[in-house]
Amino acid sequence: MIVTENLTKIYPGKRAIDGVSFEVQKGEIVGFLGPNGAGKTTTMRILTCFQPASSGTARVAGHDVFEAADAVKRNIGYLPESPPLYLEMRVREYLEFVSRIKGVPRSMRRQRIDESVERCGLGDVQQRTTGKLSKGYRQRVGLAQAMLHNPPILILDEPTSGLDPKQVVEVRRLIRELAGEHTIILSTHILPEVSMTCERVIIINQGRIVLSRSLRDLDAPGPDRESLLLEVEASADVSEQLTSLEGVHSAQRVAADGARRYRLLCDRGRDVRPRVASFAVQQGWRLLELRAQETNLEEIYLRVVTSEGGVA
Amino acid sequence: MRGFSAIYGREMRAYFTSPTAYVVSVVFLLAVGLFFMTLLRNYISFDAYWRERLLEAGREAVPADVHQYLLRRFISTLGAITLFVLPFITMGSFAEEYRSGTMELLLTSPIGQRSIVLGKFAAASTVFTLLLLISLGLVSSLFLYGNPDPTSLLVGFVGVWLQGESFLVIGMFISSLTRSQVVAGIGGLGAALLLWLAGLLGDPTSTLGIWLNELSLVAHFEDFSKGILDSKHVVFYVCFIFFWLFLTLRSLESLKYR
Ligand SMILES: Nc1ncnc2c1ncn2[C@@H]1O[C@H](COP(=O)(O)OP(=O)(O)OP(=O)(O)O)[C@@H](O)[C@H]1O
Ligand SMILES: [Mg+2]
Numbered sequence: 233m234i235v236t237e238n239l240t241k242i243y244p245g246k247r248a249i250d251g252v253s254f255e256v257q258k259g260e261i262v263g264f265l266g267p268n269g270a271g272k273t274t275t276m277r278i279l280t281c282f283q284p285a286s287s288g289t290a291r292v293a294g295h296d297v298f299e300a301a302d303a304v305k306r307n308i309g310y311l312p313e314s315p316p317l318y319l320e321m322r323v324r325e326y327l328e329f330v331s332r333i334k335g336v337p338r339s340m341r342r343q344r345i346d347e348s349v350e351r352c353g354l355g356d357v358q359q360r361t362t363g364k365l366s367k368g369y370r371q372r373v374g375l376a377q378a379m380l381h382n383p384p385i386l387i388l389d390e391p392t393s394g395l396d397p398k399q400v401v402e403v404r405r406l407i408r409e410l411a412g413e414h415t416i417i418l419s420t421h422i423l424p425e426v427s428m429t430c431e432r433v434i435i436i437n438q439g440r441i442v443l444s445r446s447l448r449d450l451d452a453p454g455p456d457r458e459s460l461l462l463e464v465e466a467s468a469d470v471s472e473q474l475t476s477l478e479g480v481h482s483a484q485r486v487a488a489d490g491a492r493r494y495r496l497l498c499d500r501g502r503d504v505r506p507r508v509a510s511f512a513v514q515q516g517w518r519l520l521e522l523r524a525q526e527t528n529l530e531e532i533y534l535r536v537v538t539s540e541g542g543v544a
Numbered sequence: 545m546r547g548f549s550a551i552y553g554r555e556m557r558a559y560f561t562s563p564t565a566y567v568v569s570v571v572f573l574l575a576v577g578l579f580f581m582t583l584l585r586n587y588i589s590f591d592a593y594w595r596e597r598l599l600e601a602g603r604e605a606v607p608a609d610v611h612q613y614l615l616r617r618f619i620s621t622l623g624a625i626t627l628f629v630l631p632f633i634t635m636g637s638f639a640e641e642y643r644s645g646t647m648e649l650l651l652t653s654p655i656g657q658r659s660i661v662l663g664k665f666a667a668a669s670t671v672f673t674l675l676l677l678i679s680l681g682l683v684s685s686l687f688l689y690g691n692p693d694p695t696s697l698l699v700g701f702v703g704v705w706l707q708g709e710s711f712l713v714i715g716m717f718i719s720s721l722t723r724s725q726v727v728a729g730i731g732g733l734g735a736a737l738l739l740w741l742a743g744l745l746g747d748p749t750s751t752l753g754i755w756l757n758e759l760s761l762v763a764h765f766e767d768f769s770k771g772i773l774d775s776k777h778v779v780f781y782v783c784f785i786f787f788w789l790f791l792t793l794r795s796l797e798s799l800k801y802r
Binding site: 377 | 546547549550551553554557558561562644645646647648649650651652653654655
């Protein structure tokens with residue numbers, strides 16, 4: 233649905249993004265993760281035809297964002313970083329206006345508006361002036377605006393920024409609900425957001441993509457492996473004995489200090505913990521810790537964002 | 545022109561719900577009313593003096609020419625009032641959209657940029673036309689007491705209208721350059737003033753001076769205020785308006801590259 237190749241945007245004296253290439257498949261929900269100033273908004277503005285790229289190409293729903301901007305605009309719903317509201321308008325009035333500029337046929341408008349209002353929980357505030365709504369409600373009106381014409385692709389720039397924890401949860405739930413029928417790309421600099429809402433993460437730092445991976449792959453070191461964390465008290469290095477165990481492929485020492493902490497790669501779906509535990513007892517090691525380890529997104533993010541090159 | 549009517553409708557609604565438009569309208573009508581009253585009072589005392597002089601000279605006492613001594617002055621004054629008021633009607637047209645981020649909504653929607661510019665222009669122009677019609681109603685009270693020449697009055701108003709539309713497009717253009725309404729309002733006033741009086745910039749005997757005078761808005765306005773309808777001037781204003789609308793459109797397009 234979205235394919236970009238070598239997108240680069242140069243502002244006077246500043247390379248905002250540099251050779252960004254990625255693909256988003258139909259129905260996927262992708263998190264665009266990066267620290268402030270990474271180039272998330274810039275990329276989204278190019279995808280929505282708000283700004284042209286300095287070089288590179290982007291195709292959205294099969295149309296080039298530069299050559300066929302109108303066709304692209306028809307296929308996307310966009311929530312900019314700050315919800316684009318006319319503060320003097322009532323919520324319903326505003327949505328009516330948006331439905332007109334988005335080209336929703338007259339006969340469908342009412343139904344589309346009712347649906348967005350309901351999905352975004354705006355029923356009670358329909359007749360309120362948007363300028364008098366709280367930040368969270370404004371954000372919801374922004375979301376309602378983005379999904380109003382039922383576009384196949386939603387591009388959401390920091391959809392949960394500025395919301396209180398309860399609203400954050402609600403907005404994330406809403407996004408997950410939308411995920412079934414829409415292809416969604418959302419940006420954030422909050423890690424848990426990605427693991428809670430997305431299927432795939434693209435990490436961008438200083439204008440470059442440093443990692444693009446499905447979250448399932450991140451949780452496991454390989455498609456048919458899972459990892460365990462083991463800590464024992466033993467007199468010598470025990471990685472060799474561990475590797476000899478059935479179902480354990482490798483054991484890697486992960487502690488820098490004297491502790492004997494190991495990361496074990498094991499067959500996925502075959503819980504080897506009981507075997508490891510009894511093996512430890514049998515060998516006379518004292519078992520301090522044994523647990524399934526999720527490869528933590530946070531760990532990767534920090535590593536990726538702090539190391540200059542990245543790990544792609 | 546997809547989106548034109550939606551943009552126009554929203555702008556109109558914004559004018560009718562925003563305090564700015566009301567304040568600007570009230571100030572405009574107040575200025576019009578006050579100047580009309582003053583000019584009328586001047587005319588009445590001049591008229592009395594005029595008849596007296598005629599009688600003294602042993603001639604029949606006819607009233608002083610209403611057009612010459614009242615309407616022409618009023619039309620010129622009205623032109624000047626529009627100069628000072630209209631930039632504040634258009635100041636928000638783009639600046640406010642940039643500031644609030646709604647431009648991002650408009651430019652990522654499948655509507656043409658031409659519809660945006662023309663929709664906004666049509667709305668500002670509607671407000672201005674309404675204000676002018678109210679002013680015309682005020683002046684028409686003269687018909688209750690005498691019979692001024694309606695044609696020259698209408699020609700004068702057409703002149704004010706054309707010149708005012710020119711001020712509106714200048715104001716819109718300036719508004720398309722900035723995120724600040726204040727800058728847009730005052731900058732628009734400055735730009736309008738400059739183009740109104742461009743003739744003063746050059747020595748009127750030099751070629752440059754003649755050209756500048758030809759390009760100044762007020763030079764084309766004089767004939768209207770005299771009650772003369774010359775297509776040359778109409779063409780000038782129409783070209784002027786299209787030229788600035790075109791520049792506004794370009795300015796909007798260049799936004800992408802800024
Ligand atoms: N109009 C502009 N002119 C010049 N530089 C710009 C402009 N817009 C963005 N930049 C620069 O481009 C870089 C990327 O900005 P961008 O807004 O895309 O970051 P972001 O990932 O969205 O950050 P945030 O999380 O803060 O929203 C930043 O260094 C920013 O300063
Ligand atoms: Mg951003």
